[in-house]
Amino acid sequence: MKLRKHFWIPALVLAMLLATTGAVLAQDTPDAAAVAATASDTATSVNILWVMLASFLVFFMQAGFALVETGFTRAKNVAHTMMMNLMVFCIGALGYWLVGFALQFGAVNHTYADINNMGAWAFSPISMGDWTGVLDTGVILNGQWGVMGLSGFMLAGLTANFGVLAFFMFQMVFMDTAATIPTGSMAERLNFKGFILMGLWVSMFIYPVVGMWVWGGGWLANLGRTMGWGNGAVDFAGSGVVHMIGGVTAFIGAIVIGPRIGRFNKNGTANAIPGHNIPMGILGTIILFFGWFGFNPGSALGFTGAFRNLAVLAAVNTLLAGAIGGIVAMLVMWWFGPSKRPDPAMSVNGVLAGLVAITAPCAFVDTWAAVVIGGIAGVLVVLATFALEKMRIDDPVGAAPVHMVNGMWGVLAVGIFANGNPDTAAWNGVPTPVTGLLYGSSTQILAQLAEVGAIFVTVFVLGFVFFKIVNAIGWLRAKPNDELVGLDLPEMGAPGYTTDDVVMHGGMLGGRMRGSTSPVRATSTAGAQR
Amino acid sequence: MTKKIEAIIREEALQDVKDALREVGIVGLNVHEVHGHGRQGGIELSWRGTAYQMDLLPKIQINIVLSDHNVERTIDTIIKVTRTGKEGDGLIFVYPVEDVIRIRTGERGREALQYKDDIDEKTKSPSR
Numbered sequence: 061m062k063l064r065k066h067f068w069i070p071a072l073v074l075a076m077l078l079a080t081t082g083a084v085l086a087q088d089t090p091d092a093a094a095v096a097a098t099a100s101d102t103a104t105s106v107n108i109l110w111v112m113l114a115s116f117l118v119f120f121m122q123a124g125f126a127l128v129e130t131g132f133t134r135a136k137n138v139a140h141t142m143m144m145n146l147m148v149f150c151i152g153a154l155g156y157w158l159v160g161f162a163l164q165f166g167a168v169n170h171t172y173a174d175i176n177n178m179g180a181w182a183f184s185p186i187s188m189g190d191w192t193g194v195l196d197t198g199v200i201l202n203g204q205w206g207v208m209g210l211s212g213f214m215l216a217g218l219t220a221n222f223g224v225l226a227f228f229m230f231q232m233v234f235m236d237t238a239a240t241i242p243t244g245s246m247a248e249r250l251n252f253k254g255f256i257l258m259g260l261w262v263s264m265f266i267y268p269v270v271g272m273w274v275w276g277g278g279w280l281a282n283l284g285r286t287m288g289w290g291n292g293a294v295d296f297a298g299s300g301v302v303h304m305i306g307g308v309t310a311f312i313g314a315i316v317i318g319p320r321i322g323r324f325n326k327n328g329t330a331n332a333i334p335g336h337n338i339p340m341g342i343l344g345t346i347i348l349f350f351g352w353f354g355f356n357p358g359s360a361l362g363f364t365g366a367f368r369n370l371a372v373l374a375a376v377n378t379l380l381a382g383a384i385g386g387i388v389a390m391l392v393m394w395w396f397g398p399s400k401r402p403d404p405a406m407s408v409n410g411v412l413a414g415l416v417a418i419t420a421p422c423a424f425v426d427t428w429a430a431v432v433i434g435g436i437a438g439v440l441v442v443l444a445t446f447a448l449e450k451m452r453i454d455d456p457v458g459a460a461p462v463h464m465v466n467g468m469w470g471v472l473a474v475g476i477f478a479n480g481n482p483d484t485a486a487w488n489g490v491p492t493p494v495t496g497l498l499y500g501s502s503t504q505i506l507a508q509l510a511e512v513g514a515i516f517v518t519v520f521v522l523g524f525v526f527f528k529i530v531n532a533i534g535w536l537r538a539k540p541n542d543e544l545v546g547l548d549l550p551e552m553g554a555p556g557y558t559t560d561d562v563v564m565h566g567g568m569l570g571g572r573m574r575g576s577t578s579p580v581r582a583t584s585t586a587g588a589q590r
Numbered sequence: 591m592t593k594k595i596e597a598i599i600r601e602e603a604l605q606d607v608k609d610a611l612r613e614v615g616i617v618g619l620n621v622h623e624v625h626g627h628g629r630q631g632g633i634e635l636s637w638r639g640t641a642y643q644m645d646l647l648p649k650i651q652i653n654i655v656l657s658d659h660n661v662e663r664t665i666d667t668i669i670k671v672t673r674t675g676k677e678g679d680g681l682i683f684v685y686p687v688e689d690v691i692r693i694r695t696g697e698r699g700r701e702a703l704q705y706k707d708d709i710d711e712k713t714k715s716p717s718r
Contacts, residue, residue, distance in 0.1 A: 132638075332642035334635075398634070398641030405638040445639050458638060 107187040107362030108226045110371070114358020115226070118233040121351030122149050122240060127344025128412075129244040132335035132405060132457040136546020137248045138556030144243040144250070148259045152239045155263035156232045158214055163268035164231065165276045166209025167198025187362035189223030198276075204286050206278035208269050230358065234302055237355070238267050241306030244457035245314040249321075249543050252551050254535040261526050262309060270518055271301045273511075280514060283507045284490035290475070290504030292488040293511035296374065297359035299420030299470025300511045307416075307464025308519040310455065316527035317537050319454030321544060330449045333456065338404050345408045352378050352415050356422045366483040370423040373481075377422040378415065381434030385414015388438025406442060409458045413441035413466045420470040421477055424484060424494050429477035437466045468512050475505030592687040592700060593661050595654045598624065598680040599672045604650045606671040611654070614667050615709030622651040630677040649680060655687055657700055660709050 126145035130138050152160075169191055195218075197211035218224045239262040243255065250258075273280040274293050284292035295301050324330055335341060356378045360371035389410020393403035414434035421433060444461035448454075455461070478484075478496035485493040495501035530536045542550035549555060599607060604621065611619065625646040632645030656664060665682055673679055692702040704710065 330640055332637040332640035334637040334642065393636070393639060397636055397639055399636035401636070403636050403639060409638065442639060449640065 103362075103364040104187075104189050104223070106364050107367060108189065108223060110363035110367075111188065111226045111230050111358060111361055114354035115229040115233050117351050117354025118230070118237065118358065119149075119351075121233075121237060121348050121355065124344040124346075124348030124351055125237075125240045125244070127340045127347065128408065129247055129344075129457050131337040131340030131342075131344060132244075132408075133247045134333065134546065135336040135557060136548060138336075138548065139552045139554050140252070140547035140556075141243070141247050142556065143252070143552060144247070144255050145240055147256070148240045148243060149236050151256060151259035152236045152263035153232055155260050156235050156268070157228075159264045160235060160268040161215070161228055161231060162210060162212040163208045163265070164235075164272045165227070166195055166211040166213075167200060167206055167272070168209065168277050169194060169196040170198060170200065170206075170277065187364075187367055188227060189221070191221065191223060194218060194221060194224060198272075201279075204279070204282040206272065206276065206282065208272050208278075209276055227361075230361075234298060234355075235263055235267050235271075238298075238302045238306035238309075239263050241303070241459050241463050242310040242313045245310035245455040245459035246317050247456045248547065249317060249538050251535050251538050252547075254530045254537070257530050257535065258309075258313070258526075262306070266309065266519055266522060266526075267305050270305055270515055273514065274301050280507070280511050281488050283510055284488050287506075288503060289507035289510070290501055291484075291490040291492070291494045291507070293471075293507045294424070294474050294478070294487060294494050294504070295420045295471055295511060296370075296423045296474075297356040297419045299416060299418075299467045299473075300515050303416045303419060303463040303467035304471070304512070304515045305519050307460055307462070307467050308516055309523050310459035311453075311464050312520050312523040313527055314453050314455045314460065316524065316531060319452065320456070321540060323454040324452050328452065330452075335405065335456075341405060341408050345411055348412060349382050349415065352382065352419075356419055360423065369483050374422040376427060377418050377425060377430035380427055380430045381414040381418030381422075381437070382411050383414070384431050384434040385417070385438040385441070386411035388435045389413065389442055392439060392442045406445070409441050409445065409462050410438040412462045413437040416463055416466040417470040417473060419467075421474045424474055424478040424481065424496075426477075426479050429473075429479070433470070433473045433477065437469060440465050440469055468516070471508050471512050472505070475508035478504060591658045592655055592690055592703065593658045594685045594687045595652070595656065595661065595664060595668075596683040596685070597652045597654075597668050597672075598626070598649050598682070599652065599668070600674075600678060600680060601648055601650050603672045604652075607652060607668055610667050610671045611664070614663060615707060615712035616654055616656065616660075616664055616667075617705040617708045618703070619652055619654045621653070624649050624651045628678075628681065647678070655690060656703060657710070660713075663709070663713075 122145060126142055129145060130141045133141050195209065195212050198209040199207040201207065212218060212224075215225070215228060218228075239259055242258060242262070243250070246255075246258075272278045274295050275281070275298075279286070280293035282292050283289045293300070320333060322331060323333060353375055357371040357375040360367040360374060362368070363371055386407050387410075390402045390407040392410075393399075393406045394401060397403050397406070414437045417433050417437035417440075418430055422430070425433065441458070441461045444465040445458055448460060453460075474494065474496060476496045476498060478494045478499065478501075480493045480495040480499045480501075482493055485491060487494050492501075494504065496504055527536060538547055538551060597607075608619075625648055627645050627647055632643050632647055634641055635644050636642070652668075654664060661684060665684075668682060689698060690700075690702040691698050695702075
């Protein structure tokens with residue numbers, strides 16, 4: 061019976077084998093061009109498979125952000141904080157599809173056309189199939205000073221181009237990483253309507269436009285060709301593009317919205333507001349670390365030839381920098397912190413700081429440099445945390461110290477430690493490889509400084525205007541009383557933790573959940589056994 | 591006469607106290623998780639580099655209702671296993687209890703507090 065039921069499986073396998081063999085035998089001896097085309101198609105498939113897998117890993121980082129932000133805040137705000145982390149993805153995905161992707165990459169084929177002809181590396185379609193004739197319209201001054209793209213809205217006409225679709229997947233989850241960073245710095249007091257506007261702001265405007273300057277063939281990327289500054293602004297996986305945009309938005313958001321009630325005293329001293337769940341924070345950090353192996357190595361945009369070399373190096377450097385960042389922050393707290401103990405929450409920030417800092421340089425530096433970069437990040441994050449407190453800026457999860465400060469450090473680190481690896485030759489259309497101060501190039505650091513300055517000023521100023529407008533319509537900050545009782549009930553209409561059966565369901569052994577209205581019935585079953 | 595003992599002890603001492611009380615024959619008790627401080631005023635902790643005073647420390651409150659002639663022996667037992675000599679060992683309060691009623695049988699007063707193998711049987715003191 062069993063045999064008869066499943067006999068078709070080996071039969072099917074056999075049929076498939078026969079068909080494959082027949083097809084192979086039927087082919088004529090392939091000519092060299094056909095072999096090359098097949099090999100190229102295989103390479104494209106491998107590259108796209110890698111980009112897709114990396115996209116899925118980066119998507120999972122949203123879970124990490126949700127856990128870190130929620131664990132680092134109070135139990136009365138869990139539903140609100142978690143909802144922001146759920147909805148920022150949903151809102152951002154649609155916003156980026158509608159407008160964001162077109163603004164960021166709508167001109168990528170125009171500005172990189174000549175680089176593609178060089179057959180060399182760039183953030184360009186060369187690793188991911190044929191992009192002829194698409195994504196080539198934008199606002200570009202004097203040929204190379206790209207400001208924003210203007211094609212590919214809603215992926216119109218692009219649904220048959222698997223390379224573009226894979227690229228969209230990857231870039232969308234990157235945008236989401238930037239968009240979710242400010243929810244941490246404004247947690248526990250952000251009005252949910254204001255949050256939704258913030259999600260649209262990041263996904264549809266500030267991230268795509270500023271991101272275009274570095275990754276979409278914009279003016280920062282072209283500083284090498286226009287100004288002779290190294291290879292132009294070089295940011296492998298987005299210390300500047302993703303983390304600084306998210307981090308500076310988080311910073312200005314925290315300034316405009318103001319500190320949580322009770323965070324600072326009249327005399328200027330600070331009160332700690334401990335998070336409610338350190339295990340959640342640490343689990344989230346490990347998930348983020350895991351996702352970062354898609355974030356950084358995936359940014360090679362391929363896994364063949366030079367792309368493969370860079371992806372693997374990026375993975376190892378990511379591992380080292382995250383690890384040393386955690387160690388250094390832990391030791392700083394252990395030796396100099398107020399409790400003279402290895403503060404878990406600061407150690408979490410240290411790991412993330414190391415990861416953020418290595419994000420731009422991960423494919424350009426030796427492993428020893430990754431350790432140095434991550435170690436310095438572990439110190440910077442602690443200093444920045446104390447500085448914010450001195451400035452009376454309340455950032456509940458440390459978003460600005462982690463993402464803004466170490467995003468800056470990561471971008472600059474490229475200009476210092478980039479080792480002139482030949483695999484990076486022709487980056488951004490400059491024939492020489494990416495080379496930093498320590499390896500003899502004094503101009504790369506200029507392009508990196510330009511990236512840091514441009515991103516900081518633009519995101520800070522426009523973010524200030526944006527948050528002021530949201531504040532003016534009354535959507536920025538939750539009502540003081542709602543903040544005091546916790547945002548879960550007044551803002552969300554649902555408590556985050558509903559496990560208390562006595563309160564919610566009239567007792568574990570009876571009540572509504574058992575469909576019983578009689579206490580006697582409950583007692584007569586389980587109760588009597590106690 | 592019946593009395594109630596409320597002992598505020600360290601969390602980590604609970605298992606030892608339960609074992610010791612069972613040995614001397616205190617059969618019935620319940621516990622609360624409580625938070626509070628005494629003279630010590632809590633301990634200093636840090637959250638992301640900011641020091642803060644955790645002045646409401648977690649403690650266990652053990653509630654025992656018993657006949658007054660067993661109070662001293664029970665107190666001695668609790669002190670014996672909970673005293674470390676350091677701050678934070680806790681406090682014991684003793685209150686008079688108006689009445690005790692066992693819901694199942696309707697017994698009242700001392701009768702409601704008597705169990706098989708309880709402290710009275712173990713000390714073989716005559717039931718008064």
